[in-house]
Amino acid sequence: MATYLEFIQQNEERDGVRFSWNVWPSSRLEATRMVVPLACLLTPLKERPDLPPVQYEPVLCSRPTCKAVLNPLCQVDYRAKLWACNFCFQRNQFPPAYGGISEVNQPAELMPQFSTIEYMIQRGAQSPLIFLYVVDTCLEEDDLQALKESLQMSLSLLPPDALVGLITFGRMVQVHELSCEGISKSYVFRGTKDLTAKQIQDMLGLTKPAMPMQQARPVQPQEHPFASTRFLQPVHKIDMNLTDLLGELQRDPWPVTQGKRPLRSTGVALSIAVGLLEGTFPNTGARIMLFTGGPPTQGPGMVVGDELKIPIRSWHDIEKDNARFMKKATKHYEMLANRTAANGHCIDIYACALDQTGLLEMKCCANLTGGYMVMGDSFNTSLFKQTFQRIFTKDFNGDFRMAFGATLDVKTSRELKIAGAIGPCVSLNVKGPCVSENHNAPIPQGGRGAIQFVTHYQHSSTQRRIRVTTIARNWADVQSQLRHIEAAFDQEAAAVLMARLGVFRAESEEGPDVLRWLDRQLIRLCQKFGQYNKEDPTSFRLSDSFSLYPQFMFHLRRSPFLQVFNNSPDESSYYRHHFARQDLTQSLIMIQPILYSYSFHGPPEPVLLDSSSILADRILLMDTFFQIVIYLGETIAQWRKAGYQDMPEYENFKHLLQAPLDDAQEILQARFPMPRYINTEHGGSQARFLLSKVNPSQTHNNLYAWGQETGAPILTDDVSLQVFMDHLKKLAVSSAC
């Protein structure tokens, strides 16, 4: 390994892991003094085209409390056919199948390049994937139409043997019975009545002996011992039927009088969906996909009343404790989320409306179950349509990029303890692409510390699989080897980890407190690792491995993850949701958006996210993860308006205009969820998306003082990066701090 940078990159590619510190301080006390905690970002199911799963089961450490998986770090006695667990030091006999083992004939899990390995488990009945659509019918006609089309389209993307179900809701909740023949049949529930899982199952006739009538209906009662098959049927059997059914879906027929919101029973609908799956397919992979076009307005989980004159809660209301439904609704959805997670199912939320839809209250459904959360303005937008389509994209093997019912076990060396996890998981039950870990080391020792992540999950091909990642890092004594440790600092990972901690805190604490905490951490870090003379701000320097970190923090402070100003509670929830689950690169984009500049002066180049980059003869492309903004400078915009791009002699201008569009397309293609695509120009109203992100180095306050003609002044009172850095330096060198 040449540099740490390469090492880090290599590790991430292989194991999907990034640690804030790649050399670990050897004591707990020292670890806390490092300011940035020792933690890692893990992508448990990172896509590994080069990693075919092995067709056998892992060998486990025989100590019941350990059960670590045999890995390359284990010491092996080939003659005695023994291996020592590197976590608990238990000596284990190889199983008989490993009889032929020798130095030259090693199983894959012992080879160093298989620090991450995936096992396929053959036992256990394989149950098909389940997709349960929960569809709001209180939509505008075109919205509903668009949604219906998307749903119909999605049927063709599902594996033929996957089970699908349909629940629609408005004022009432309907659970549709999907059968191949006869008239369509649905069970209807009142949208205002909270039902227990038991009641729901009784009413749906899912309790076996109680409802002889149900057997009546069918097709082959014997073949399907579960009455539940009435509601969840294999796609290949009923896709025509379901397509028709979706086609005939009507808007909620109950009249909505002037000045009222439609009555929307989202809470009950979700509750029934959860109850249905809970009763019929516990612990098998299932997605509940909630499509909603507005806030729940009645029943349990209601977020706002149906009187339009009372607006849905804002951050202001929440601060003032004025959001009267919030707590109760949140509790309802949390309860559902926990049950869902316990069953190994997940809930997606696709919320498309101009106003808020209650994501704040419902976020836990997606957060705790590893579901997706998509927010858009309308179902009739490409944002929704393509995002939704992308859910069903396949990987190189032709399998869905989703897995179900995952559990993540973390084994650590004795010196390490797990402090907690932030990510789309509930305790002991996790699924999702990315988890951050936060470790502490109580007992420092020499040598290497090791961590093993064991992820059990149901692959989208319905197989059970286990992925094991084992990693090790060196210990170092802080006193003597601070340089080492410093050099092994991964500032990107650290920034993201700190950001996540911050966001995590922001969920429960007041915004300003979190900012203060972040600032304090940053100052402490600078004090610890900066090189400076006391009380001399100008002398302050940071090493390369730390140099970008303050800037990340600056942008983080301004990000929507911590700032709620100008964001609705729903938007904040949405942003935070995605921030907590994307991998490092994406997370960094979220913290500090990327800005590219296109001009005649040369090839496109990344430029500073700074107001000074906004020049009249440039086209800017900004990627904030959630938005892709193309901004035409003043001159460019004028040229375009004049129509130069259509003149053959100015073809180069046409190419210039096209270049950012192509690049944007590329990003759009790859990104999930689809970002909002904004094409604007100087003075355009949408330009605000750009202006709010860039560092306000020029504002109305200092514009002329700088005396430059370049750049665009930002009308803000926010501090600029320069000011921020100045203050940071001052505080870092101050002995008072």
Add this chain to the structure above:
Amino acid sequence: MSQQGYVATPPYSQPQPGIGLSPPHYGHYGDPSHTASPTGMMKPAGPLGVTATGGMLPPGPPPPGPHQFGQNGAHAAGHPQQRFPGPPPVNNVASSYAPYQPSAQSSYPSPMSTSSVTQLGSQLSAMQINSYGSGMAHAGSGMAPPSQGPPGPLSATSLQTPPRPPQPSILQPGSQVLPPPPTTLNGPGASPLLPPMYRPDGLSGPPPPNSQYQPPPLPGQTLGAGYPPQQANSGPQMAGAQLSYPGGFPGGPAQLAGPPQPQKKLDPDSIPSPIQVIENDRASRGGQVYATNTRGQIPPLVTTDCIIQDQGNASPRFIRCTTYCFPCTSDMAKQAQIPLAAVIKPFATIPSNESPLYLVNHGESGPVRCNRCKAYMCPFMQFIEGGRRYQCGFCNCVNDVPPFYFQHLDHIGRRLDHYEKPELSLGSYEYVATLDYCRKNKPPNPPAFIFMIDVSYSNIKNGLVKLICEELKTMLEKLPKEEQEEMSAIRVGFITYNKVLHFFNVKSNLAQPQMMVVTDVGEVFVPLLDGFLVNYQESQSVIHNLLDQIPDMFADSNENETVFAPVIQAGMEALKAADCPGKLFIFHSSLPTAEAPGKLKNRDDKKLVNTDKEKILFQPQTNVYDSLAKDCVAHGCSVTLFLFPSQYVDVASLGLVPQLTGGTLYKYNNFQMHLDRQQFLNDLRNDIEKKIGFDAIMRVRTSTGFRATDFFGGILMNNTTDVEMAAIDCDKAVTVEFKHDDKLSEDTGALIQCAVLYTTISGQRRLRIHNLGLNCSSQLADLYKSCETDALINFFAKSAFKAVLHQPLKVIREILVNQTAHMLACYRKNCASPSAASQLILPDSMKVLPVYMNCLLKNCVLLSRPEISTDERAYQRQLVMTMGVADSQLFFYPQLLPIHTLDVKSTMLPAAVRCSESRLSEEGIFLLANGLHMFLWLGVSSPPELIQGIFNVPSFAHINTDMTLLPEVGNPYSQQLRMIMGIIQQKRPYSMKLTIVKQREQPEMVFRQFLVEDKGLYGGSSYVDFLCCVHKEICQLLN
């Protein structure tokens, strides 16, 4: 006019002034002198046709006194005196009565109450068990103490004595006097005279009707033939009577002591015959035009067909009264104890040859109403001051005539537009109601019909679901519509259910219906709005698709449990959600035992029968249904229930909502497809098509001095004046009882205005107004003269049937008997000419009251017998509560037609015969109908050509009784018979199931229950016995 009366005095009685009748007359009741007046016809006694016109005096000798005994005896000897074979074993009679005396007394426990006698209705309704003592006390105090019992037993026998000639004397106009209990002396005395008299009577009297009605050509022969069996029966029968009417025959023997009692029974032909009364009225008024131009005129009987012309009073089709002349004071009313009541059938069907109701539209100003009492403009309003003001006929308030309504008066003070405005010249008309009369001041939506089919196992199994679905397809084509409209405005919806409910979306743009299952029966709700209630024509294909699929959909169902209250709730909620009134058609078959509101358990406890707790059987099991009914009425939701029970289903509970919401209850016991199919389908079709008004409120206004106090029918009352009905159809009647609250004046009379605010089938809000003016009189005789027995029975039946919910049946029966006696005694005392106390004198208008009353008492509701199914009793109770006069008349006194005497060339119905076994003959074929059942009774020696003609089989033995439809044989007999059955069925609200009964086969038992003049199978006295009983009561009262 109507002064014909039966006057039958015993030979021994004192001759009465003016009685010029010879004793022989009495034997037949036939007084030739009476033939002129129509009503007095006595049936079998044919010659009796006792139509006494006041002026005509029978030529016979004066009535024989007791001293004539010898003479009578001589007569007896000279004539075939089987009737009076000899003195009865007096001691026998005495001993049989003796035990009952104490009980009689005990039933009148407290003569202490001195309050005046109240009328039946109030007694029944007001009295609870603990209070009935006082009620009885009225009766007791009003009557002679039991110990003084009249010579009751005598009367029974006395009737056999040759009747006295009617007393045409001035003193007893309009009354008929039955002979008092004859002594042995009388018997023989009278009898010798009888035959000679009879023949002259027969000749001089109205023989044609007699011979026509009476299959045996000569009454005399009949009589003779009839006797022996009766004699044989008499002993037990008497006992039966006593059982039923404890106290009815008290103390007789003592008084009888003198004259030996004849063992013989009354001659059934000698007692008033309903058939005779009906035929007389038909003969005199049938086919004529009856103009309602006079206040207080007495309309033809319900059994008489005539054309009614509205000339200022409502047609008797709409309103019939117990009396058309009210007593002026409440004292008089109390004295007579005749209930003052009107039976109102506001939506009665009008035959096509009478003009339909005019519709008055005053535009936005709405109907003209009295400012004070809010009565609607009607012929009773008196215009004054040149037409600028009018005085309300009800409250006498003087109102300004609204400017738009002004019109000048002519020389007699009548508006010039009198004949142009229906509301000024007609008794019945309709107003278009303005928005003020609508719920929430919004015009109503057209009503909806929701069909709710029980698809539990039994209904699937017996093919009912399939049948209903199949037939609905054609029946829905005939949804009722306004005449001028092309398409019915009524929308339809469908629900099936077992223990969960299935709603169906049948929106026209769907390719397939959609089913929505609601399993939350605990709190049922409507899962859809749009697409549930649809226009049949528009959604026809989807609906047909649905109806085709329903039977298959549940074909494999083995669900046995059902819910019921949630079903009604669902329908009601659906109507509520659609904001329209409507009607639910529920097809249900079992006791709803599934866990849900309104769940019922089997509580059919025969041990309760004949106890004070018997009323519980008639009460609903839970109050869920009561509150549900209230909700339904509040939302204009009427419930019609078709029940197909195979065992106890608790009709008392299930039927409550249909009853209170103006719906109809149909019940088909042990439904069998091949037998009951037609009856059910006819009922269903009829119910769908019938004229109906929804969301109705009825208000009965009266002129000052009296007011409506009690209402009976398929109604709900939230206050004391507004009668609320979720719906009211053409067969439903409301009986209204009136009470005095002041004196009435003979000049102004008693005016009644019945206004019904309702929503038409096309969703128009209307007011239907019926006005009726009655006379008032301070003479009891006028009151008695104007009574209508059919209406009286309707009232008595409803008030008694209402009372069964609260009172022991025994008390109710006693009250009925007592009131009957009291009414008659009052007449006897105040209106009839003085005569021997032992004479039974009936007012002409109430001649058949005893027989009808007996029928009422024998109805299974009032008969406490464990053999009768509780459900059947609850069912009949409910049916009667909404019956109009015509229906109740037929129901209590079935029509019995001899078929073997059919004149195949005539389109007339054959003349009916009295409902008694003695009228049947082995050679005869008879058709009996009571509005619910129809029987074709075949005598063992029925003429083979008739059997061939009707059944197309060679002989009696070949007749298959397992059919409910007669085969269509191309033969005049068959055609004629089926036509007759069609005529009988016509206009009846319920389709009658035909049962074929062969004489002396087991099913005959059922048939016999309908021979209401005989002693009942399960108890209930024969007409003769009852008459005796009543007579005794009367005698008791008179003493």
